[in-house]
Amino acid sequence: MTLARTLLLTGTAGLGILCLVPLALFLALPENQALFWIGNILARALIYGIIALSLTFLATYGGFVSLAQMMVAGIAGYVLAMTVQGAVPVIIGGFGYPMAILMALLASVLAGLAVGAIAVRTNDIYLLMITLALAVGFYRFVESNIDLFNGYEGIRNVLGPDILGRRFRDPMVFYTIASGTALLLYLGVLFLVRTPFGLALQGIRDNPRRISALGYNVVLHRIVAFGIAGFIAGCGGVLATIYNIGISPGSIGLGATINLLIMSVVGGLGHPVGAFVGSLIFAIFDTFAASLYDRDRFNSLIGAVFLVIVLISPDGALGLSRRLGRLLRGKPKPGAPPA
Amino acid sequence: MSGATAATVILNGLTLAALYFVVASGFSLIFGLMRTVNMAHGSLYLVGAYIGYAVFEPLYDRDLWYAWYLAILAGMAAAALFGVLMQTVLLGWMQGQELRQALVTIALSIIVADQLLARFGGTPRQFFAPDALFGSTALPLIGNYPTFRLVQIGVALAVGIGLWLLLNRTRLGLMVRAGVDDRPMLAAMGVNVPLVAVLVFALGAALAGLGGVIGATAQPLAQGVDARFLLTALVVVIVGGMGSIAGTAIGALLVGLAEQIGQALFPTYSVILTFLIMVVVLAIRPQGIMGRAR
Incomplete structure (x- = not known):
């Protein structure tokens, strides 16, 4: 199948799902419940799915499990909150939303490039450790700094621009924008990995020495991949900040960083769609876990689920469904080692 | 900054470094032999500190002098036991799958932190050092300085020397060093490598537990401390x-x-200095200052 055809088909299918799901919800549920699902569960799944996509992109095609993606999204969120008109307290202020969002995305790309440059000579588990250290360190910096980030309290009142006379945070408006962004980024990733750049990146993942011997600049490819992931995370960060009406250190702390990793792993690090599968599972779980188990012990529950997934299916829900499918069709399992 | 203040700041840095060394040496030991990045190392610190506190509190209330020393033992034992369970039940059989091990320990750290919160609540706690280690000691240039902080340096020195002796002068140390270099070869020589791994895990975890009790004597113990010490x-x-x-x-x-x-110099930007060090080291020597190139 040619690339254009793949993208067209995936795009149509994605658009169909993203349009049909809300429609089905409106048909199946009373209006207020359907709006709750769209505004609180689907929108959240899309936002964090976008941020998780940046991690899944790096992990799947580059082999980098970066824990700094929540931090990069947070940098976009903070730059937006710092620069935009109307945010409380005023740190820099004075910019309209288009300009502020542009600066936020620029900042997230730069942050992604910086993370890539710092981690460029390390691999695997070292990369995980270094990016985690960066993420937690940035969190502690933000939490203790009042001048730039307003410390523990964070920056509030980032409402987003009005879209065609309707509030940005209106559930249907937000859902439309979030799903459009998610679909474009998802297709963008599928496109990118078929380009020469994407192919070189996957070659580097499999055998950096060989690709280097072929004349490719391995270091540059890796850093650029982190920059692209930074852009993806930044889009998610901007949306998350508007969704949460602001940003505070808690939204980029260790807990948030780990939650993002949980989403990606639970969904599956084998394909970009895993990011959205994982974030949807997480959002549903997050919303309804309280009624399944002790409300205060949500973390124990999510930790236990995460543990079980890692133990039985290291490649997440995607791997699980693939394995179930093979089992049902009675095919022997391939000898591929788990992730 | 006056000379006395500067000296105090540096001594504070040394005492903090002592605590960090105790906690991090356990992490490094476990990684060295098994290539396991134990993301639950901060949780082992918490386990040691909270179990130690559970032992300490009733004894301290009865004014028994050995309350704190017993807390040290209890904290180390609890952390070691937990570490052994982690290694035998979960991590041992996925040896070599580093990322999966890291994910498992992350899951564990989430569960442990939450369960400790459920058992012990969110109130900060702090050990009271025994009288012999309490109060202050007069030092030249600095003046009176908390005795316990000096004890911290002593503990770190003891741990450092003890580990050096263990690794360089004992049979277990020999096996550990051999295992770091070539694990399959060590196994082929007839050494029970999984057993060595469990022992090393117990030792590394016990060091985290020791750090937990010492650290919770020097500064309050609360939720979130695990993240700090893991970092x-x-x-x-x-x-x-x-x-x-x-x-x-x-x-x-x-x-x-x-x-x-x-x-001391730029309070709200101090974290950046730590990361500057990390970035510079990574840029020049990706394997770390004393690390060997892979």
Whole structure:
């Protein structure tokens, strides 16, 4: 199948799902419940799915499990909150939303490039450790700094621009924008990995020495991949900040960083769609876990689920469904080692 | 800054480095032999500290002098036991799958932190050092300085020397060093490598537990401390070099001093100094100051 055809088909299918799901919800549920699902569960799944996509992109095609993606999204969120008109307290202020969002995305790309440059000579588990250290360190910096980030309290009142006379945070408006962004980024990733750049990146993942011997600049490819992931995370960060009406250190702390990793792993690090599968599972779980188990012990529950997934299916829900499918069709399992 | 203040800041840095060394040496030891990045190392610190506190409190209420010493033993034993369980039940059979092990320990750290919160609540706690280690000691140039902080340095020195002797002068140490270099060969020589791994895990975890009780005597114990000490252990071994005790000591010194000096000079930007050190080391020596190139 040619690339254009793949993208067209995936795009149509994605658009169909993203349009049909809300429609089905409106048909199946009373209006207020359907709006709750769209505004609180689907929108959240899309936002964090976008941020998780940046991690899944790096992990799947580059082999980098970066824990700094929540931090990069947070940098976009903070730059937006710092620069935009109307945010409380005023740190820099004075910019309209288009300009502020542009600066936020620029900042997230730069942050992604910086993370890539710092981690460029390390691999695997070292990369995980270094990016985690960066993420937690940035969190502690933000939490203790009042001048730039307003410390523990964070920056509030980032409402987003009005879209065609309707509030940005209106559930249907937000859902439309979030799903459009998610679909474009998802297709963008599928496109990118078929380009020469994407192919070189996957070659580097499999055998950096060989690709280097072929004349490719391995270091540059890796850093650029982190920059692209930074852009993806930044889009998610901007949306998350508007969704949460602001940003505070808690939204980029260790807990948030780990939650993002949980989403990606639970969904599956084998394909970009895993990011959205994982974030949807997480959002549903997050919303309804309280009624399944002790409300205060949500973390124990999510930790236990995460543990079980890692133990039985290291490649997440995607791997699980693939394995179930093979089992049902009675095919022997391939000898591929788990992730 | 006056000379006395500068000396105090540096001494504070050294005492903090001592605590970091105790915690991070356990992390580094486990990584060195098994290539396991134990993301639950901060949880082991918490387990040691909270179990130690559960032992300490009733004894302290009865005014028994050995309450704190018993807490140290209990904290180390609890952390070691937990570490052994982790290694035998979960991590041992996925040896070699580093990322999966890291994910498992992350899941564990989430569960442990939450369960400890459920058992012990969110109120900060602090050990009271025994009378012999309490109060202050007069030092030249600085004046009176809390005795317990000096004890911290003593503990770190004892741990450092003890680990050096263990690794370089005992049969177990020989096996550990051989295992770091070539695990399959060690197994082929007839050594029970999984058993050595469990022992090393117990030792590394016990050091985290020791750090937990010492740390919770010097500064309050609360939720979120696990993240802080995990981060510190990560940065210390990244800077110092994985699996090297000397490297861990150097890393702990750099990070401890940077943190204290940074806080004295530019309080709200001090974290950046720590990360500057990490970035510079990574740029020049990706394997860490004392780490060996892979």
